[in-house]
Amino acid sequence: xxxxxxxxxxxxxxxxxxxxxxxxxxxxxxxxxxxxxxxxxxxxxxxxxxxxxxxxxxxxxxxxxxxxxxxxxxxxxxxxxxxxxxxxxxxxxxxxxxxxxxxxxxxxxxxxxxxxxxxxxxxxxxxxxxxxxxxxxxxxxxxxxxxxxxxxxxxxxxxxxxxxxxxxxxxxxxx
Amino acid sequence: xxxxxxxxxxxxxxxxxxxxxxxxxxxxxxxxxxxxxxxxxxxxxxxxxxxxxxxxxxxxxxxxxxxxxxxxxxxxxxxxxxxxxxxxxxxxxxxxxxxxxxxxxxxxxxxxxxxxxxxxxxxxxxxxxxxxxxxxxxxxxxxxxxxxxxxxxxxxxxxxxxxxxxxxxxxxxxxxxxxxxxxxxxxxxxxxxxxxxxxxxxxxxxxxxxxxxxxxxxxxxxxxxxxxxxxxxxxxxxxxxxxxxxxxxxxxxxxxxxxxxxxxxxxxxxxxxxxxxxxxxxxxxxxxxxxxxxxxxxxxxxxxxxxxxxxxxxxxxxxxxxxxxxxxxxxxxxxxxxxxxxxxxxxxxxxxxxxxxxxxxxxxxxxxxxxxxxxxxxxxxxxxxxxxxxxxxxxxxxxxxxxxxxxxxxxxxxxxxxxxxxxxxx
Numbered sequence: 253x254x255x256x257x258x259x260x261x262x263x264x265x266x267x268x269x270x271x272x273x274x275x276x277x278x279x280x281x282x283x284x285x286x287x288x289x290x291x292x293x294x295x296x297x298x299x300x301x302x303x304x305x306x307x308x309x310x311x312x313x314x315x316x317x318x319x320x321x322x323x324x325x326x327x328x329x330x331x332x333x334x335x336x337x338x339x340x341x342x343x344x345x346x347x348x349x350x351x352x353x354x355x356x357x358x359x360x361x362x363x364x365x366x367x368x369x370x371x372x373x374x375x376x377x378x379x380x381x382x383x384x385x386x387x388x389x390x391x392x393x394x395x396x397x398x399x400x401x402x403x404x405x406x407x408x409x410x411x412x413x414x415x416x417x418x419x420x421x422x423x424x425x426x427x
Numbered sequence: 428x429x430x431x432x433x434x435x436x437x438x439x440x441x442x443x444x445x446x447x448x449x450x451x452x453x454x455x456x457x458x459x460x461x462x463x464x465x466x467x468x469x470x471x472x473x474x475x476x477x478x479x480x481x482x483x484x485x486x487x488x489x490x491x492x493x494x495x496x497x498x499x500x501x502x503x504x505x506x507x508x509x510x511x512x513x514x515x516x517x518x519x520x521x522x523x524x525x526x527x528x529x530x531x532x533x534x535x536x537x538x539x540x541x542x543x544x545x546x547x548x549x550x551x552x553x554x555x556x557x558x559x560x561x562x563x564x565x566x567x568x569x570x571x572x573x574x575x576x577x578x579x580x581x582x583x584x585x586x587x588x589x590x591x592x593x594x595x596x597x598x599x600x601x602x603x604x605x606x607x608x609x610x611x612x613x614x615x616x617x618x619x620x621x622x623x624x625x626x627x628x629x630x631x632x633x634x635x636x637x638x639x640x641x642x643x644x645x646x647x648x649x650x651x652x653x654x655x656x657x658x659x660x661x662x663x664x665x666x667x668x669x670x671x672x673x674x675x676x677x678x679x680x681x682x683x684x685x686x687x688x689x690x691x692x693x694x695x696x697x698x699x700x701x702x703x704x705x706x707x708x709x710x711x712x713x714x715x716x717x718x719x720x721x722x723x724x725x726x727x728x729x730x731x732x733x734x735x736x737x738x739x740x741x742x743x744x745x746x747x748x749x750x751x752x753x754x755x756x757x758x759x760x761x762x763x764x765x766x767x768x769x770x771x772x773x774x775x776x777x778x779x780x781x782x783x784x785x786x787x788x789x790x791x792x793x794x795x796x797x798x799x800x801x802x803x804x805x806x807x808x809x810x811x812x813x814x815x816x817x818x819x820x821x822x823x824x825x826x827x828x829x830x831x832x833x834x835x836x837x838x839x840x841x842x843x844x845x846x847x848x849x850x851x852x853x
Contacts, residue, residue, distance in 0.1 A: 285591045291613035332615040333596030335555045351517040352716055353674035355762045356754055389599055390517040394674035395681045404558040
């Protein structure tokens with residue numbers, strides 16, 4: 253367990269959170285793969301996100317403190333990458349491809365349908381906390397466009413008809 | 428003889444081949460040749476002789492790239508080999524196919540490349556979104572360790588290799604090899620100044636080679652069946668086969684391994700099945716989002732680095748994106764500008780400030796507010812963000828569809844201005 257101390261970063265004034273034992277074990281494993289702590293920092297953010305869904309200021313500070321990295325530097329890294337979430341997300345993150353091949357195949361129309369069905373636009377989370385919709389660059393499955401990911405799963409050949417069924421399957425999941 | 432060395436084991440109706448089955452098809456031949464005494468210098472020579480060029484986009488000769496790595500007694504002890512598996516070029520879906528279809532082919536190639544430059548540690552820099560690739564590669568890596576093909580003193584050769592699978596936290600700029608190295612070091616993925624080149628001072632300051640997945644997947648065949656075989660695969664000037672893809676409104680979009688030098692028309696009409704009913708081809712990007720448009724009149728050119736360059740574009744990733752006559756070219760280019768604008772790392776001015784400006788102009792065109800003055804501003808940006816004006820190739824990549832689009836589809840831009848709306852929207 254890391255100790256709880258008061259440490260400030262530029263935009264907020266909050267104290268550090270505790271890292272979970274499971275998180276620490278995974279971070280220590282990453283240490284064996286990289287010769288430099290800075291590289292472990294980015295991996296640790298991913299680990300924290302895996303356990304908590306997103307990276308809060310408090311957990312970012314906890315990682316910085318645990319690894320002895322400057323918090324500002326770690327925050328700079330955290331905000332640079334698309335897949336580190338610095339705000340809470342729903343239980344399922346929808347990564348929606350809006351790159352060129354999907355656009356040609358009508359992803360804008362499908363996206364309108366998703367927005368209508370879930371009541372959310374890009375960057376928003378549905379009222380029931382189930383889904384967050386995030387646009388993502390080309391998902392590399394362009395011959396089966398339009399495509400999107402829900403959590404770790406890729407969904408291909410989307411059309412306006414098959415969406416309800418896809419989302420219902422995630423709603424029903426007990427995990 | 429084998430004519431499809433990259434995809435010969437790929438069959439998505441079953442699981443990818445496990446190590447033993449892969450080996451039974453002639454896999455890991457290079458590793459066994461190394462165990463019988465093949466020198467790193469011999470491997471380098473064979474790869475140079477093969478004429479293999481990088482398949483990630485730039486088309487740089489692979490053997491030449493490797494030859495810049497310091498070798499011998501005085502070379503740094505630690506060197507790194509890195510796989511660029513950060514497939515994120517819009518419209519590109521070829522590396523995914525290789526990793527998910529035949530993961531041992533990649534590991535096989537990585538062993539050959541790492542041995543050639545005497546790197547004892549290799550990283551696969553994989554797109555975080557490629558969750559299936561990750562699962563499949565992790566399984567194959569575990570098999571390779573269990574069989575003693577990875578780890579310490581592999582097959583009693585004295586050669587050590589660890590492969591670490593790194594999943595990216597996601598940014599297009601990570602495909603640029605020096606930005607990729609910064610990301611791997613846990614930094615913001617801004618590209619680095621060159622020189623020094625990564626071959627001399629790369630990951631953590633050590634000599635490093637970064638190669639694309641498809642490039643590496645060419646290596647096992649070259650070592651197994653030789654240079655003459657490899658050079659005989661082609662129909663054109665460059666050697667070997669390549670994965671070519673089609674997305675957009677063809678009848679049967681997909682990705683296929685074909686000889687370099689295959690006519691573009693054959694790819695579109697035989698493999699892609701031609702355009703869907705009622706649609707005409709208006710243009711296409713031959714190798715992903717950062718290549719210049721080509722026109723139907725170019726269909727009889729061959730899928731060859733020089734032929735495509737002769738038409739003012741680049742073969743790059745070899746995955747064609749089709750523009751049909753019912754899809755708005757201004758909208759298509761605008762979509763690409765939004766992508767490039769979002770993915771700019773923000774390091775240098777022409778890219779950081781130019782791309783959002785260009786993107787905003789395209790939005791104005793969509794809203795029916797485009798003007799001739801806007802067109803002139805777009806033309807200026809093709810120059811401001813062009814090759815040599817920026818730190819890396821991201822902004823020049825954006826100017827490829829922009830500049831060629833303004834040239835080829837000027838009439839469509841002007842119709843947006845005159846009609847004060849998108850003429851393709853009904």
